[in-house]
Amino acid sequence: MITQAPLNPHTIAQRNTIVAGLSALVPDIISAPDLLRPYESDGLAIYRQVPLAVVLPHTTGQVAAVLRYCRDHQVRVVPRGAGTSLSGGALPMADAIVIGLARLNRILEVNLSDRYAVVQAGVTNLAITDRVKPDGFFYAPDPSSQLACMIGGNVAMNSGGAHCLKYGVTSNNLLGLKIVTIDGEILEIGGPYVDAPGYDYLGLLTGSEGMLAITTEVTVRLLASPEGARAMLAGFSSSADAGACVAAIIAAGVIPVALEFMDRPAIHACEAFAGAGYPMDAEAMLIIEVEGGDAEIDRDLIFIAEICRRFRSTSITIAQNEAQSAAIWKGRKSAFGAVGRISDDYFCMDGVIPTSRLAETLVRIAQLAAVKNLAVCNVFHAGDGNLHPLIMFDANNAASLQRAETLGAEILKLCVDMGGCLTGEHGVGIEKRDLMRVQFSDSELAQQRRIKSVFDPGWLLNPSKVFPLVDA
Amino acid sequence: MLIHAPEHETAASMLVELAANEGRRLLIEGGGTKRRFLREPVADAVISTRKLSGITLYSPDELVMSARAGTPIAQIREVLARKNQFLPAEPIEGAVYFEEGVATIGGAVASNFSGPRRIASGAMRDHVLGLRFINGNGEIMRAGGRVLKNVTGLDICKILAGSHGSLALITEVTFKVLPQPPVSASVMVSDINAPNGIAFLSACLGSPYGVSGAAYLPARGAAVVRLEAVADSIAHRAPKLLEIAKEYGTSRILDDKESRTLWTNIAQARGLGDCGNLAVWQISAAPSKVPAMLTQLGPGVKKTLLDWGGGRVLVAGAPTMDAHLAIVTAAKEAGGGWMVLRRGVDWPDDAQMLSPEPASLAKISSGLRHSFDPHGVFSVGRMAS
Numbered sequence: 001m002i003t004q005a006p007l008n009p010h011t012i013a014q015r016n017t018i019v020a021g022l023s024a025l026v027p028d029i030i031s032a033p034d035l036l037r038p039y040e041s042d043g044l045a046i047y048r049q050v051p052l053a054v055v056l057p058h059t060t061g062q063v064a065a066v067l068r069y070c071r072d073h074q075v076r077v078v079p080r081g082a083g084t085s086l087s088g089g090a091l092p093m094a095d096a097i098v099i100g101l102a103r104l105n106r107i108l109e110v111n112l113s114d115r116y117a118v119v120q121a122g123v124t125n126l127a128i129t130d131r132v133k134p135d136g137f138f139y140a141p142d143p144s145s146q147l148a149c150m151i152g153g154n155v156a157m158n159s160g161g162a163h164c165l166k167y168g169v170t171s172n173n174l175l176g177l178k179i180v181t182i183d184g185e186i187l188e189i190g191g192p193y194v195d196a197p198g199y200d201y202l203g204l205l206t207g208s209e210g211m212l213a214i215t216t217e218v219t220v221r222l223l224a225s226p227e228g229a230r231a232m233l234a235g236f237s238s239s240a241d242a243g244a245c246v247a248a249i250i251a252a253g254v255i256p257v258a259l260e261f262m263d264r265p266a267i268h269a270c271e272a273f274a275g276a277g278y279p280m281d282a283e284a285m286l287i288i289e290v291e292g293g294d295a296e297i298d299r300d301l302i303f304i305a306e307i308c309r310r311f312r313s314t315s316i317t318i319a320q321n322e323a324q325s326a327a328i329w330k331g332r333k334s335a336f337g338a339v340g341r342i343s344d345d346y347f348c349m350d351g352v353i354p355t356s357r358l359a360e361t362l363v364r365i366a367q368l369a370a371v372k373n374l375a376v377c378n379v380f381h382a383g384d385g386n387l388h389p390l391i392m393f394d395a396n397n398a399a400s401l402q403r404a405e406t407l408g409a410e411i412l413k414l415c416v417d418m419g420g421c422l423t424g425e426h427g428v429g430i431e432k433r434d435l436m437r438v439q440f441s442d443s444e445l446a447q448q449r450r451i452k453s454v455f456d457p458g459w460l461l462n463p464s465k466v467f468p469l470v471d472a
Numbered sequence: 473m474l475i476h477a478p479e480h481e482t483a484a485s486m487l488v489e490l491a492a493n494e495g496r497r498l499l500i501e502g503g504g505t506k507r508r509f510l511r512e513p514v515a516d517a518v519i520s521t522r523k524l525s526g527i528t529l530y531s532p533d534e535l536v537m538s539a540r541a542g543t544p545i546a547q548i549r550e551v552l553a554r555k556n557q558f559l560p561a562e563p564i565e566g567a568v569y570f571e572e573g574v575a576t577i578g579g580a581v582a583s584n585f586s587g588p589r590r591i592a593s594g595a596m597r598d599h600v601l602g603l604r605f606i607n608g609n610g611e612i613m614r615a616g617g618r619v620l621k622n623v624t625g626l627d628i629c630k631i632l633a634g635s636h637g638s639l640a641l642i643t644e645v646t647f648k649v650l651p652q653p654p655v656s657a658s659v660m661v662s663d664i665n666a667p668n669g670i671a672f673l674s675a676c677l678g679s680p681y682g683v684s685g686a687a688y689l690p691a692r693g694a695a696v697v698r699l700e701a702v703a704d705s706i707a708h709r710a711p712k713l714l715e716i717a718k719e720y721g722t723s724r725i726l727d728d729k730e731s732r733t734l735w736t737n738i739a740q741a742r743g744l745g746d747c748g749n750l751a752v753w754q755i756s757a758a759p760s761k762v763p764a765m766l767t768q769l770g771p772g773v774k775k776t777l778l779d780w781g782g783g784r785v786l787v788a789g790a791p792t793m794d795a796h797l798a799i800v801t802a803a804k805e806a807g808g809g810w811m812v813l814r815r816g817v818d819w820p821d822d823a824q825m826l827s828p829e830p831a832s833l834a835k836i837s838s839g840l841r842h843s844f845d846p847h848g849v850f851s852v853g854r855m856a857s
Contacts, residue, residue: 115674197754199634199855225680299704354618381621383620436624
């Protein structure tokens with residue numbers, strides 16, 4: 001199980017004073033125990049902790065006032081967007097307040113000729129695209145949680161999505177940030193143009209998991225929508241064939257916008273949920289999407305289908321229109337919900353491996369799971385080697401939970417051994433914190449900690465996350 | 473000045489550790505092409521990466537390459553071309569505002585200095601997957617890795633890319649490469665002024681046709697956009713761009729050869745002419761703010777060149793305080809950021825070199841430098857405004 005940093009008993013003893021002090025700064029504050037309950041966990045619901053209080057600022061100025069108060073009174077802070085983190089990035093602490101971004105929910109500016117939008121941190125990912133889609137633009141990163149997740153959380157975790165094979169992750173699609181430091185200073189980073197001079201704080205803050213500052217506004221790049229996009233499905237009789245096919249597609253010089261992999265258990269779960277017409281007899285399946293004009297799409301899909309046949313594909317379905325594409329994606333996008341129907345509890349891993357080692361890694365994961373007597377299904381972004389093994393377990397059974405946690409750690413260590421990393425898009429959070437030493441040396445972790453200390457000398461911002469606690 | 477050129481990483485780390493212990497300051501240099509960028513560092517010796525050279529990993533099927541920092545970009549381009557791949561950010565070699573020398577991959581990353589394709593495919597920093605580097609204590613460290621997605625811990629790669637050698641000595645870079653589209657073509661509108669030219673570029677960048685370059689050339693009164701794709705895609709898209717161009721004036725399609733030559737010239741900023749004793753500034757701004765800004769740059773300006781849809785403005789002008797202040801004021805009023813790419817001859821010592829940071833950010837920058845380089849060994853003063 002997860003441990004948090006040692007609590008500050010003084011903070012807990014002063015709870016009423018702190019709540020009163022913060023109430024004077026922010027009208028929206030939650031302190032009643034039953035109302036705090038919804039904030040006790042995020043998307044990694046197995047770990048729970050009710051915070052000291054939750055504040056929901058409406059302005060950047062209120063965020064600054066709250067942070068100044070917290071610095072002056074040495075109160076820890078856990079920032080929170082929509083609470084969809086799968087790595088426990090927003091897990092509260094008993095002696096910390098949660099600063100929720102939900103009330104900062106306005107789109108402030110849309111500039112189509114310069115191709116950017118300025119939005120507050122609590123605007124949802126999908127709301128940005130929804131706003132500009134009628135004009136032929138979109139915001140590229142598309143995490144599975146995009147209906148709910150907030151752009152501030154996307155910045156904190158450097159979120160990815162199915163289409164980042166072509167368009168990159170959050171950090172590749174930002175132009176500027178408004179942040180508040182623990183001293184309550186409001187800073188503008190970057191602006192409505194690319195590559196601002198000076199140190200790349202935009203890059204450093206993105207993916208810093210709420211440990212350096214709190215983001216209140218984000219300037220995102222808008223991209224012109226393609227003429228069209230269509231997906232295809234290819235079924236295979238083995239994961240090894242599908243894995244090798246992924247590498248061959250990339251090697252052939254056609255980079256699809258998305259290249260997704262599902263194994264047999266995932267295919268069955270998603271088909272039962274979404275009725276997407278997935279090949280039930282296949283051991284593995286690829287969803288491949290390309291973009292462009294109609295003729296270009298046809299050409300690319302036919303070319304890719306030929307590669308799939310070289311790897312003994314057992315079925316190929318090419319979408320002929322947008323509706324058929326949407327049906328193919330419906331199953332994939334609902335994968336996590338679908339797996340939730342066959343197992344109440346599952347951990348979603350997020351390791352990354354070199355694509356050349358895909359087939360080998362899948363075999364090893366199956367072996368590790370068999371030893372632990374746990375079921376694993378695989379749904380992931382194959383084009384960039386970002387694996388999402390879903391480990392199914394029973395949270396009411398302590399032994400099952402412990403086996404699942406151990407298996408998760410073993411899978412992530414395997415990813416590092418294969419030349420990859422612990423997390424591709426979910427972040428370290430609290431879930432992978434104690435595995436950081438698998439990937440980094442002590443001196444490398446010390447360098448990262450020193451950077452955290454520059455921004456937050458008292459380690460008040462999300463202090464139990466990312467870095468192993470010992471000697472912190 | 474004494475030049476150290478260590479032949480391997482361990483030797484480099486020992487040199488750095490020794491310098492730290494002895495209180496000596498080292499200027500980090502790759503090919504030296506960007507040595508007139510920003511402020512001249514205070515240094516007792518140069519540490520050159522030129523012998524830390526060579527490609528250490530190339531996996532075309534995974535779109536990944538690693539090379540030691542001193543590897544010439546030209547060598548990397550050649551090796552990639554054999555597999556029909558390229559560097560998406562199009563790092564610049566041979567620009568008119570560069571000094572003589574061989575541009576290296578380490579220098580391209582350390583300066584995060586990208587070419588015309590930046591607007592379509594991202595900057596150098598967007599393609600760095602991993603780094604090996606030596607901090608100011610002489611410790612050898614890694615950041616990132618060799619996989620295409622990685623959010624494990626703080627993104628040290630990003631903060632080192634664009635730090636101009638002021639934080640750490642980058643010794644090896646792992647980066648993403650992409651398949652090289654076989655054909656280049658361009659659509660050029662001639663006899664067009666800057667406001668209309670930029671409007672044309674914005675219209676093309678807002679179209680679905682995958683424009684991979686968008687420049688305005690004041691010397692020729694021309695606006696041009698580039699396509700890079702397979703031949704039948706070009707055949708589909710170029711007429712669509714030509715259709716957009718109709719609204720803006722006389723236009724034509726440039727074939728593969730003409731297009732490639734033109735974009736090499738744009739990357740190298742040939743339109744600025746011989747920079748000789750002149751200074752060169754780079755202004756980054758929202759393209760729609762640029763036409764008004766261009767009229768405010770002052771009489772010290774000799775020539776300008778606009779890339780990145782108008783969002784990158786290169787200005788060649790007199791290396792005087794008056795010219796500098798007028799250009800910087802215009803950039804600021806346009807809400808843009810700016811930096812000096814070429815200190816001219818007799819450059820005024822007290823001139824600022826890049827957009828100044830507010831005091832609270834400057835404090836963070838100072839802390840950041842200290843966190844990497846506590847003894848102040850590396851390229852001291854380079855990033856000072």
